[in-house]
Structure formats: C-alpha cells, structure tokens
Amino acid sequence: MKKRTLFKLLSIIVLGSFVLAACGSPAATEAPVATGAPAAESVTIRWRTRPDNQAEQDVYQKISDDLSAKLADQGITLVYDPAPVTGYEDKLKAEFSAGNAPDIVWIPGASTADYAKLGVILDLKPLADADTSFKLSDYYEAPIKELEQGGHLWGLPRDISTLVMYYNKDLFKKYNVDDPAKLAAEGKWDWENFERVAKELTNPTDKTYGFSMSNWWGLWGYFVNAGGGSLFNADRTACAMTSEGSIKGLTFMRKLFLEDKVATAPGVEGGVGETDFLAGNVGMFPNGRWMTPGMRANAKFDWGVVEMPKGDVNASWLFWGPYVISAKTANPNAAWIVMKELTSPEVQAQVAALGSNIPSNKDQAATDAFLNSKPPEDNTPFVTSANYAQAEIPLFTGNWGDIVNGIYQPNIDNIFAGKMTVEEAAAAICQAADPLFIK
Amino acid sequence: MSRNRIRESLEGYLFLLPNLLGFLIFMAVPLAISFYYSFTDYNLFTEPKWVGLANYTKALGFTTNVESYNAILASGKSWFSALGALIQPNDPTFWVAFGNTIKYALGVLILSVIPAFLIAWLLNSKLRGMTVFRAMIYIPVVASVVGSSLVWFWIYQQQNGVLNTVIRWLVNGLNALIFTPLGNPLADPLIGWLVTPQWALLSLIIMTSWSTIGYDMVIFLAALQGIPTHLYEAAVVDGASRNTILRKIVVPLLSPTIFFILVTNIISSLQIFSEPFIMTQGGPANSTLTIVYYLYQKGFQRFQMGYGAALAWIVFALIFLVTIIQFRISKHWVFEE
Numbered sequence: 196m197k198k199r200t201l202f203k204l205l206s207i208i209v210l211g212s213f214v215l216a217a218c219g220s221p222a223a224t225e226a227p228v229a230t231g232a233p234a235a236e237s238v239t240i241r242w243r244t245r246p247d248n249q250a251e252q253d254v255y256q257k258i259s260d261d262l263s264a265k266l267a268d269q270g271i272t273l274v275y276d277p278a279p280v281t282g283y284e285d286k287l288k289a290e291f292s293a294g295n296a297p298d299i300v301w302i303p304g305a306s307t308a309d310y311a312k313l314g315v316i317l318d319l320k321p322l323a324d325a326d327t328s329f330k331l332s333d334y335y336e337a338p339i340k341e342l343e344q345g346g347h348l349w350g351l352p353r354d355i356s357t358l359v360m361y362y363n364k365d366l367f368k369k370y371n372v373d374d375p376a377k378l379a380a381e382g383k384w385d386w387e388n389f390e391r392v393a394k395e396l397t398n399p400t401d402k403t404y405g406f407s408m409s410n411w412w413g414l415w416g417y418f419v420n421a422g423g424g425s426l427f428n429a430d431r432t433a434c435a436m437t438s439e440g441s442i443k444g445l446t447f448m449r450k451l452f453l454e455d456k457v458a459t460a461p462g463v464e465g466g467v468g469e470t471d472f473l474a475g476n477v478g479m480f481p482n483g484r485w486m487t488p489g490m491r492a493n494a495k496f497d498w499g500v501v502e503m504p505k506g507d508v509n510a511s512w513l514f515w516g517p518y519v520i521s522a523k524t525a526n527p528n529a530a531w532i533v534m535k536e537l538t539s540p541e542v543q544a545q546v547a548a549l550g551s552n553i554p555s556n557k558d559q560a561a562t563d564a565f566l567n568s569k570p571p572e573d574n575t576p577f578v579t580s581a582n583y584a585q586a587e588i589p590l591f592t593g594n595w596g597d598i599v600n601g602i603y604q605p606n607i608d609n610i611f612a613g614k615m616t617v618e619e620a621a622a623a624i625c626q627a628a629d630p631l632f633i634k
Numbered sequence: 635m636s637r638n639r640i641r642e643s644l645e646g647y648l649f650l651l652p653n654l655l656g657f658l659i660f661m662a663v664p665l666a667i668s669f670y671y672s673f674t675d676y677n678l679f680t681e682p683k684w685v686g687l688a689n690y691t692k693a694l695g696f697t698t699n700v701e702s703y704n705a706i707l708a709s710g711k712s713w714f715s716a717l718g719a720l721i722q723p724n725d726p727t728f729w730v731a732f733g734n735t736i737k738y739a740l741g742v743l744i745l746s747v748i749p750a751f752l753i754a755w756l757l758n759s760k761l762r763g764m765t766v767f768r769a770m771i772y773i774p775v776v777a778s779v780v781g782s783s784l785v786w787f788w789i790y791q792q793q794n795g796v797l798n799t800v801i802r803w804l805v806n807g808l809n810a811l812i813f814t815p816l817g818n819p820l821a822d823p824l825i826g827w828l829v830t831p832q833w834a835l836l837s838l839i840i841m842t843s844w845s846t847i848g849y850d851m852v853i854f855l856a857a858l859q860g861i862p863t864h865l866y867e868a869a870v871v872d873g874a875s876r877n878t879i880l881r882k883i884v885v886p887l888l889s890p891t892i893f894f895i896l897v898t899n900i901i902s903s904l905q906i907f908s909e910p911f912i913m914t915q916g917g918p919a920n921s922t923l924t925i926v927y928y929l930y931q932k933g934f935q936r937f938q939m940g941y942g943a944a945l946a947w948i949v950f951a952l953i954f955l956v957t958i959i960q961f962r963i964s965k966h967w968v969f970e971e
Contacts, residue, residue: 292678313679460829596936608919
C-alpha cells in the first residue's frame with residue numbers, strides 16, 4: 196500500500212513538473228554573435244511576407260527557392276511561410292507570444308515600434324556593424340532613420356511606397372478639365388488648382404465626383420502635413436494637431452467634403468471610395484503603390500498618377516515595411532545573411548516588377564525594374580515624391596493604436612460627419628492624446 | 635461501496651472523460667487564466683504584473699474634476715450642463731462602447747423578435763408553398779456572417795447601393811406625383827449608411843436583425859404549432875376574433891418561448907463582434923464600437939491583454955446581470971404549464 200501511495204505521489208510530481216515546465220516562461224534570448232559570418236552548420240530560415248495575391252506569392256516562393264540554391268554552400272535553406280492579409284498581425288503576435296514566429300518576417304513600418312518595445316525583434320546593429328560588406332546608405336534614408344531609433348537597427352526596409360494621386364484620364368477628357376500631370380509639369384499642381392479641377396469634375400446628376408479617399412491616417416494626415424502641420428511634435432512626445440498648419444490642412448480637407456461637396460463620403464480602406472473610383476465615377480483618388488495591381492486588373496478606363504497637390508508645402512507619405520528578425524531565432528547570423536539577400540537589388544527588382552511596391556534599395560537596376568513596370572505610363576511620381584515624403588511613423592513614444600486609431604481617428608470622423616468643427620476636433624484630439632505620450 | 639458499483643462509477647467517469655477534458659482544456663482553464671489576467675498588466679510577451687482591481691476601476695471608475703465644473707459654471711452655463719465636466723469616466727471610450735452595445739442589443743431585440751413573431755404567426759398555416767416561404771426566411775441564418783456582411787456592404791453603399799437606389803426611386807416618384815407640382819421637391823437624402831455616425835449603428839442593427847429573424851421565426855413557429863387546436867376551436871366557437879385569440883391564447887401560451895428568445899437574443903447581441911469588425915471597424919467616430927470589439931482592440935491589437943480580459947469579464951457580468959433580471963421579471967409574465 197505504501198509503495199502504491201509513493202508511486203502515485205511520484206507520478207503526480209512528474210506530471211506536475213511537466214505542466215509547470217510547459218507553462219514556464221521561455222529563457223531570455225541571448226544576443227547574437229556579432230560576426231556576420233556564414234552559418235557553420237546546416238540551418239533552416241523560415242521567413243514570411245503578406246502577399247496580396249497568388250502572383251505575388253509565387254514570386255516570393257521563387258525568390259525563396261533561388262536563394263536556397265544560392266546559399267546552399269553556406270548551409271542555409273529557406274522556407275517561405277506566407278500569411279494572408281486578413282489577421283496578419285494577429286497571427287504574428289500570437290506566434291511571437293508563443294515563441295514560434297518565423298526567423299524573418301515582414302511587418303508594417305508603423306508597427307516596428309510596438310515589436311521593438313516588446314523586445315520580440317532583434318536589434319540588428321551589432322550584426323550590421325560587424326558586416327563590412329553591408330552599407331545602410333544603399334537604402335532610402337527615411338525608413339532607415341526610423342529603424343535606427345535609439346541607436347538600434349530594428350530591421351531592413353523591404354520596400355517603400357509613396358502616396359500619389361491616381362486619376363481617371365477619361366473623366367478629365369470627358370469634362371474637358373486640365374490634366375493634373377500637365378499642371379504638375381507647369382508647376383501649377385497646388386491646392387487651388389486641385390480644388391478647381393475637382394469642382395469641374397463634379398456632376399451630381401451624372402453621379403460623378405472630383406475626388407474621393409479612404410478614411411485613415413495616411414490620407415487625412417496628408418492634408419495635415421501639406422498644410423504645414425504634423426500629427427506629432429518634433430520629438431513625438433505630444434500632439435500637434437492644434438498647430439496652425441494642421442488646422443489649415445484639415446480645414447481645406449473639410450471644405451472639399453462638406454462645402455464644395457466635390458468628394459464622396461470617405462469610408463474604410465478598400466471600401467466605397469476606391470470602388471467608386473474603380474467604377475469610373477470619381478476623378479481622383481489618392482493611394483499608395485499597392486493599388487496599382489488592382490487598377491491594372493479592374494480599371495476599365497485610361498488612368499495615370501501624379502504627385503499629391505502642393506499645399507503650403509509639398510507633402511506625401513513614404514510608407515515602408517521592414518523585414519525584422521525574431522529575437523528568438525536560433526540562427527541570427529544566418530538570418531542576417533538571408534535578410535541582406537532579401538533586400539538586395541536583384542531580389543527587389545524581381546518584386547518591383549510585380550508593380551506593387553518600390554524597391555527600398557536605391558540601386559538603379561532595381562529602380563529601373565520598378566519604373567518599367569507599366570501601367571501607369573509614368574511611374575516617376577512615385578519616386579520623386581520620395582524626395583520630400585514624410586516617412587510612416589513608428590511611435591516609440593506611445594501606443595499607436597490607442598493614440599492615432601483610438602483618439603485621432605474618431606475625432607476626424609466627427610469632422611467628416613459635420614459634428615465637430617476642425618478646431619473642436621483638433622482640441623479634443625490633443626486634450627485626450629497628450630497624456631498618452633511617453634515624455 | 636461494492637466492487638461492481640465502483641467499477642460502474644469508473645466506467646461512467648470514463649465515458650464522461652472526453653467531454654470533461656474538452657471542457658477543462660478549452661473552456662475552464664482558459665476562463666480561469668483570463669480571470670487571472672484581468673487583474674494583471676499583461677502585454678502577451680512579458681510576465682503579467684499583478685495590478686489588483688486597476689483594470690476594472692479603469693473601465694468602470696469615474697473621477698471628479700471640480701475645477702472644470704466650476705469653470706463651466708463660471709462661464710454662465712447651468713449646473714446640469716456642467717455635470718459632464720464634474721464626473722469624468724476613467725476610460726470614456728469604454729462607456730461609448732457600452733452605450734453602443736446596449737443600443738445595439740435593444741435595437742436587434744425590437745427589430746428581430748417582433749417581426750419574427752408576426753411572420754411566424756402568418757406562416758403558421760397549411761397553405762400551399764408555405765414551406766418555401768419558411769425556408770426563404772430561414773436562409774439568412776445559415777449564411778456566414780462574413781458573406782452576408784459583404785453583401786450588406788454593397789446594399790449600404792452610398793452612391794450606388796441598392797438601398798439608396800430604392801430610396802432615390804421613391805423620392806423621384808414622390809416628387810413627380812406630389813412635391814414637384816407643389817414647387818417643393820424633396821432632395822435625394824443619399825444616406826451614408828456605414829460612413830456616417832448617425833446611421834452606422836442602425837445599419838448594423840438592421841443587418842443583424844435580418845439574419846436573426848429566421849431563427850426566431852422557426853422557434854416561434856414550432857411553439858405555435860404546439861398550441862392545441864381545440865383551444866382555437868373553443869375560442870372561435872365562443873366568438874373570439876383573431877386579435878383576441880392572439881392576445882388571450884397565443885401570447886400567454888407562447889410566453890416561455892418569447893422569454894427564451896428574449897434571453898438568447900440579448901445574450902448574443904451583447905457579445906456582438908463580427909459585424910463591426912468586418913463592416914466598420916468600430917467607426918465612424920466610434921459609433922459602432924461595441925464592448926467586445928473594444929476588448930479585441932485592446933487585447934489583440936494594442937497589447938493590453940490584462941485590460942482586454944477585464945473587459946471580457948465585465949461583459950460576462952453584464953450578461954449575467956441582465957439574464958438574472960430577466961428571470962426575476964419573467965415570474966410576472968411567463969405562463970408555465
């Protein structure tokens with residue numbers, strides 16, 4: 196009897212230890228060996244992007260296979276592990292939390308700060324510093340500046356995309372309205388002319404409108420920036436929506452929608468505004484490069500792109516997304532080698548040929564691959580906008596979701612709904628948001 | 635206890651084990667863990683930090699701001715209008731979500747239960763082709779939320795949506811017949827169903843009611859068919875009108891079913907998530923932000939799992955409270971045979 200009791204007790208202890216071991220927190224990640232040297236043993240690097248369609252996924256799969264062959268002599272095999280657009284970050288967060296995220300993963304630029312603050316992505320600075328063959332200056336400066344916050348290097352930009360104005364050339368011809376590209380060439384593509392052509396295109400009887408846009412920070416943020424304002428103060432520790440420039444930008448935006456009535460009501464991204472534009476009922480629709488494949492596939496009219504109209508200042512967004520390395524990767528050196536390859540001009544040229552993004556590497560061959568990816572006939576507005584565009588902001592001084600999505604956005608919605616004046620909304624934003632910034 | 639009896643009990647527990655394990659692993663343990671997390675500051679990635687009731691006081695608590703109150707009074711406004719400045723919620727967004735959730739639940743209740751009852755009443759006959767009508771009304775129940783949400787997304791489209799097109803036809807018709815000859819034609823309202831704060835929540839209520847009516851109708855229909863025919867016959871012999879039969883016989887006998895529908899509808903409505911998630915993402919201006927969608931934002935999008943867990947338990951408490959109240963009130967109006 197005693198033996199049986201002892202046996203039971205031991206069994207419980209063993210089982211209990213299994214449970215405790217399973218529930219215990221994982222060991223802290225060790226910093227990588229900053230050699231940048233090739234992996235000595237055979238390793239597998241799992242990497243992930245968020246392809247929008249099968250064609251894009253096929254290109255990434257081919258890149259993965261080609262790089263596996265190229266890096267075989269270094270013992271590195273790549274496994275491409277794509278994830279769907281819907282719930283992309285939810286899945287990633289769950290994987291980071293469980294400690295089984297891919298070794299290399301693409302994330303949206305604005306999310307970089309969240310992952311860096313949580314310590315789930317690797318600081319690449321030691322690896323980059325130790326690698327003499329690597330030059331950060333090969334990439335566009337703006338995203339690199341954001342990735343180098345606090346003296347670290349949180350990733351390498353996979354691609355960039357600037358905010359430009361897509362426009363329906365047929366509609367402009369139909370109403371005999373000045374072509375924006377011509378106005379831009381003459382240096383007259385400013386808010387005054389933008390408003391004028393939007394009015395000339397608007398015909399409620401025909402249900403055509405001059406302008407439409409999705410309702411998210413990138414779009415109303417353009418008006419803020421072009422008015423001479425900004426979303427945050429210089430060191431991003433406070434709201435700047437009540438500044439003179441921000442108010443001016445938002446006031447112009449409000450006028451387009453509520454007074455001139457040249458624009459359809461803004462909806463969620465990919466929603467009604469985009470559909471109206473694709474249906475040929477809207478003259479101008481601002482968006483990033485990611486809209487180009489959809490335009491190629493679905494637009495039944497002649498279309499082009501032009502830089503965003505100049506307000507008080509030139510403004511656009513430089514959207515970017517980096518590849519980052521999981522802090523729990525077992526092979527940081529091999530992951531670094533793969534990451535360099537994934538952001539090399541050769542690989543970026545293959546992705547750029549798809550037309551959905553601009554290479555983040557300034558190499559001419561990669562840029563040429565992008566410029567030759569047509570339509571639109573003229574891709575240069577995407578590249579020239581990068582010269583003055585404000586980079587998408589990873590907010591290291593606060594929670595982007597709480598501040599921008601939770602406070603800025605609902606108050607901007609109230610401007611569109613006519614429930615608040617611009618001044619009231621801006622004051623409400625700053626009053627609620629300021630306490631949430633980390634000073 | 636005899637050996638056989640012990641063996642019998644063991645066998646019984648073994649049969650119970652698969653279900654019990656499933657319940658423990660997928661329900662009881664996660665519930666217990668989420669309850670623990672609700673008292674912590676937890677971001678999913680680092681160790682949870684015990685914060686006691688802080689998450690609950692953040693959601694449910696209020697602070698008083700006498701300075702703001704006095705400032706508003708000094709500006710000449712009434713004490714009533716200054717009250718909002720005196721008592722300020724710790725998390726105003728939670729109360730917006732709370733209000734929306736209650737409005738949504740009440741809206742769905744009104745727009746689904748009453749029409750479902752009336753439809754069931756109409757369809758409770760043995761006319762030819764009645765099963766086809768019943769099936770048609772039930773179809774939305776089996777449609778996936780995502781699929782039906784996308785269809786409604788197009789119905790609600792402002793410029794070219796079906797709903798606004800029908801409204802435009804009606805307005806044009808009325809103008810042609812009445813208002814234009816009077817010199818005062820109506821303008822096309824061009825309602826922004828999903829893009830304006832004043833319409834967005836109602837749009838979701840209409841959509842959910844459309845998908846709920848079928849289920850409620852089937853339950854009502856089954857209950858109606860369970861009412862003995864001799865009661866109708868006796869009432870008709872006594873000269874009761876259809877209306878009297880409805881009020882004096884049908885409704886009382888259906889009261890347990892009505893109660894069941896009310897309870898289940900309110901429980902599911904208070905947990906609304908998919909519709910705002912798919913169609914509006916809580917906007918515009920937080921007008922469709924519900925508690926469960928807010929807890930999703932906090933827990934899964936903004937790395938505040940502790941607060942998200944607390945919100946989940948607040949929803950549970952709310953549902954529990956509402957259900958208890960319903961049971962208490964039911965004693966006064968539900969007729970149990």
